[in-house]
Amino acid sequence: MIEALIFDKDGTLFDFRLSWGAWTRALLAELGDSDGLLARVLGYDGARNDFAPDSPVIAMTTPEIADILLPHLPGMALDTLLARMNQLAADAPMVPAVDLPAVLGALKARGLKLGLATNDTEVPARRHLAGAGVLELFDFVVGCDSGYGGKPAPGQLLGFVAHCGLTPARVAMVGDSLHDLDAGRAAGMKAVAVLTGIATRGDLAPHADVVLANISGLAEWIDGLAAA
Numbered sequence: 001m002i003e004a005l006i007f008d009k010d011g012t013l014f015d016f017r018l019s020w021g022a023w024t025r026a027l028l029a030e031l032g033d034s035d036g037l038l039a040r041v042l043g044y045d046g047a048r049n050d051f052a053p054d055s056p057v058i059a060m061t062t063p064e065i066a067d068i069l070l071p072h073l074p075g076m077a078l079d080t081l082l083a084r085m086n087q088l089a090a091d092a093p094m095v096p097a098v099d100l101p102a103v104l105g106a107l108k109a110r111g112l113k114l115g116l117a118t119n120d121t122e123v124p125a126r127r128h129l130a131g132a133g134v135l136e137l138f139d140f141v142v143g144c145d146s147g148y149g150g151k152p153a154p155g156q157l158l159g160f161v162a163h164c165g166l167t168p169a170r171v172a173m174v175g176d177s178l179h180d181l182d183a184g185r186a187a188g189m190k191a192v193a194v195l196t197g198i199a200t201r202g203d204l205a206p207h208a209d210v211v212l213a214n215i216s217g218l219a220e221w222i223d224g225l226a227a228a
Contacts, residue, residue, distance in 0.1 A: 001170060001225070001226060002112070002170060002171070002172055002190065002222045002225060002226075003111075003112065003113065003166060003167070003170040003171065004112055004113035004114070004115065004160070004164060004166050004170065004171045004172075005107060005112055005113075005114055005115070005171070005172050005174055005218065006114075006115035006116065006117050006140070006156075006157055006160050006171060006172075006173050006174070006189075007114070007115070007116050007117070007174045007175070007215070008116075008117065008118060008151075008173075008174065008175035008176060008177070008180045009116055009118040009120060009125055009128065009129075010118065010120065010176075010197070011058070011097075011175070011176035011177065011194075011196055011197025011198065012097070012174060012175050012176045012180070012194055012196060012197065012215065013096065013097060013100060013116075013129075013132070013134075013215070014094045014095055014096055014097055014128065014132075015095045015096070015097045015196055016051070016058070016176065016196065016197045016198055017049055017050060017051070017198075018049075018095035019092060019093065019094045019095050020051075020057055020092070021044075021049040021050075021051075022092055022093055023088055023089055023092040024039075024042060024044045024046075024051075024057060025046060025049075026088050026092070027084075027085060027088055028042075028044070028046070030084065030088070031069075031073065037072060038069060038072060041056075041068060041069060041072060042055060042056060042057055042065070042068075042069075043055030043056065043057065043058075044057065050198075051198050053198055053199065053203070055198070056068055058177055058197065058198055058199075059119060059151070059177045059178070059179040060119060061119040061120075061144035061150040062082065062085055062086060062089070062119070062120060062121050062144060062145075063082060063144065063145075064150075065085070066078060066081045066082050066085060069081065086121050086123065086124060089120060089121070089124040090123060090124040090127045090128075092124075092128075094128045094131060094132065096132055097194075097196040097214050097215065098214050098215055098216045099216075100132045100133070100134045101132070101133050101134055101137075103215055103216050103218075104134050104137045104215075105134075105137060106219060107218060107219065108137050110219070110222075113139045113140075113160075113164045113166065114137055114138050114139055114140075115138060115139060115140035115141070115142075115157075115160040115163075115164070116129065116138050116140070116141045116142070117142055117148075117151065117156035117157055117160065117173075117183070118142070118143050118144070119143070119144045119150045119151055119179070120143050120144065121143040121144060121145045122141065122142060122143030122145055122146045123143075124143075125141060125143045126141055129141065139160075139163070139164055140159070140160045140163050140164060142156045142159060142160075146159075151175075151179040151180060151182070151183040152178070152179040152180075152182035152183045152186065153183065153186065154183050154184075154186035154187035156183070157171075157173060157183055157184065157186075157187035157189060158187050161187070168187050168188035168189050169188060169189070169190075171187075171189045171190070172184070172189055172190035172191070172192050172209075172218075173187065173189045173190070173191055173192065174192045174194060174215060174218065175191075175192075175193065175194070175197075176193065176194050176195070176196055176197025176198070176199060176204075177197060177198075177199055178199070178203070178204070178207055180193075181193060181204065181207040181208055182207065185207070190209045191207060191208045191209050192208060192209060192210055192211075192212060192218070192221070193205070193207070193208035193210070193211040193212070194211075194212050194213070194214050194215055195211065195212070195213055195214065196213075196214050196215075
């Protein structure tokens with residue numbers, strides 16, 4: 001039986017291209033990326049509003065992305081860059097991948113515990129959930145700066161287990177990237193992949209217990225496990 005779900009945020013609850021394309025464009029404009037160098041560093045194609053499969057924006061933590069950008073920004077302090085990235089993230093227009101209040105509300109009504117583990121920082125993550133009207137549905141919300149580390153390490157997921165008194169084998173990690181699925185495996189959880197991020201079914205299937213189009217398929221998958 002599955003008793004709890006812990007979700008990635010970007011590419012899982014929110015459509016990755018539509019949401020983080022806007023953040024990336026705003027950041028590049030603010031940093032004055034006139035020659036496109038920073039866009040290439042971030043693996044972002046502005047003309048197509050798309051990301052390369054290995055873009056650091058997809059899976060890295062905010063400090064890791066800042067570390068990659070900083071060598072190309074002479075005279076800028078790391079703290080200044082991080083603060084600006086976090087503010088832009090908090091203000092980024094998140095586009096839900098599904099009707100989040102309906103889908104998450106139905107899962108919560110089943111008695112499931114819900115958690116969020118993101119490589120974004122915690123303040124923007126909470127703001128995004130609140131903006132989508134679902135923050136109150138979550139029992140546990142952590143970012144890369146919350147003291148549990150970032151994915152693919154399992155610290156955030158194990159923090160959820162400890163906070164809610166759960167058994168890892170009865171929890172599923174739901175995400176759109178290999179970082180998410182690897183974190184779930186390392187924590188001893190089921191690994192559920194969704195296709196609302198950048199990675200393809202072929203990328204994710206070898207690392208997942210199931211691949212779903214989006215999180216609206218979770219209830220049916222849970223029911224199937226219970227009936228097996």
